[in-house]
Amino acid sequence: xxxxYKKEGFTVPDGYFEGLxxxxxxxxxxxxxxxxxxDGFAVPDGYFDSLQDKLNSRLGEAEExxxxxxxxxxxxxxxxxxxxxxxxxxxxxxxxQPEEFTFSDLANAELESYLNENDLGLTSYEIAEVLPVxxxxxNDILDNDLNEENIIDYLDENVEDLxxxxxxxxx
Amino acid sequence: MIAEETLVAQLKDKENQAxxxxxxxxxxxERLYWHIRRIVMNHDDSDDxxxxxFIKVFRNIxxxxxxxxxxxxxxxxxxxxxxSFLKAKSRKLGQSSEALQxxxxxxxxxxxxxxxxxxxxxxxxxxxxxxxxxxxIFNMRYFQELKYDEISDILDTSVGGxxxxxHLAAKKIQSYLKED
Numbered sequence: 001x002x003x004x005y006k007k008e009g010f011t012v013p014d015g016y017f018e019g020l021x022x023x024x025x026x027x028x029x030x031x032x033x034x035x036x037x038x039d040g041f042a043v044p045d046g047y048f049d050s051l052q053d054k055l056n057s058r059l060g061e062a063e064e065x066x067x068x069x070x071x072x073x074x075x076x077x078x079x080x081x082x083x084x085x086x087x088x089x090x091x092x093x094x095x096x097q098p099e100e101f102t103f104s105d106l107a108n109a110e111l112e113s114y115l116n117e118n119d120l121g122l123t124s125y126e127i128a129e130v131l132p133v134x135x136x137x138x139n140d141i142l143d144n145d146l147n148e149e150n151i152i153d154y155l156d157e158n159v160e161d162l163x164x165x166x167x168x169x170x171x
Numbered sequence: 172m173i174a175e176e177t178l179v180a181q182l183k184d185k186e187n188q189a190x191x192x193x194x195x196x197x198x199x200x201e202r203l204y205w206h207i208r209r210i211v212m213n214h215d216d217s218d219d220x221x222x223x224x225f226i227k228v229f230r231n232i233x234x235x236x237x238x239x240x241x242x243x244x245x246x247x248x249x250x251x252x253x254x255s256f257l258k259a260k261s262r263k264l265g266q267s268s269e270a271l272q273x274x275x276x277x278x279x280x281x282x283x284x285x286x287x288x289x290x291x292x293x294x295x296x297x298x299x300x301x302x303x304x305x306x307x308i309f310n311m312r313y314f315q316e317l318k319y320d321e322i323s324d325i326l327d328t329s330v331g332g333x334x335x336x337x338h339l340a341a342k343k344i345q346s347y348l349k350e351d
Contacts (some may be wrong), residue, residue, distance in 0.1 A: 036290055037314075043204070052193055
């Protein structure tokens with residue numbers, strides 16, 4: 001041991017420093033597990049070369065289906081335009097004859113629009129008193145265009161463990 | 172190698188989109204494939220997820236604001252697509268995600284696209300026992316040799332947290348491999 005350290009009063013066992021290197025090496029060998037650098041996964045021959053073509057055809061198909069969808073809308077517009085024209089003619093005809101205008105003559109859309117745009121000065125309680133609640137279901141008020149896949153996707157993103165929901169799977 | 176800003180600009184431009192997409196696919200397909208493969212294990216599933224990833228990148232390029240690197244953004248999409256795929260698969264099979272991991276890794280032995288030896292198979296089995304995030308971090312650091320900064324961008328986790336996770340993952344793998 002170096003003389004300068006003897007002044008502090010501490011001592012070490014004989015041969016301690018000489019053997020230190022060997023002991024450290026032994027520990028490093030034990031901890032140093034050699035892992036394979038390759039994971040072992042392989043791909044079919046030519047896989048990467050064919051990828052672009054597959055992507056192009058998928059994007060091409062998607063583009064075609066978007067184009068096709070435009071046509072039905074044209075037909076709907078034509079039909080809607082014809083119906084609107086008929087309504088105008090009928091209303092014009094009826095307006096020529098004096099008649100009492102009743103609630104049933106108003107289209108639901110017009111009623112809804114009126115209720116949304118005008119403040120009736122009614123509280124929720126007053127409206128609830130006249131609404132026939134027993135006969136109304138949620139689907140009467142809300143459009144339910146959720147399909148199962150959308151529901152599952154929503155749950156997937158917002159629920160950590162789906163098993164908490166106790167969903168039964170039909171296999 | 173085309174500059175990232177130029178590539179993104181071309182991808183957003185209808186005139187140059189198709190050509191730019193080919194460059195994008197060519198540049199990143201292998202890296203993204205192997206990243207996905209290490210998550211979903213099976214080649215056919217990896218192919219599906221990789222294609223979905225590129226389609227999603229193409230369709231959402233307008234939403235890429237350049238706040239992170241293009242590569243990090245794509246890697247994030249690939250990771251999410253792969254993890255969603257696994258969740259859907261475990262739901263379909265009625266298995267927990269842990270059970271699915273075990274199933275997938277056990278299938279490797281008979282998988283014609285797994286050419287690993289005994290120790291490589293055992294390593295995959297060890298990795299399969301890790302929690303999802305640790306597994307991701309281990310694969311990205313050990314096999315892909317990504318820098319911690321890059322992994323931090325992709326997984327939105329601090330470098331310190333990543334180092335801790337990696338160290339923990341490595342220890343668990345070592346313990347697993349030492350067992351007979």
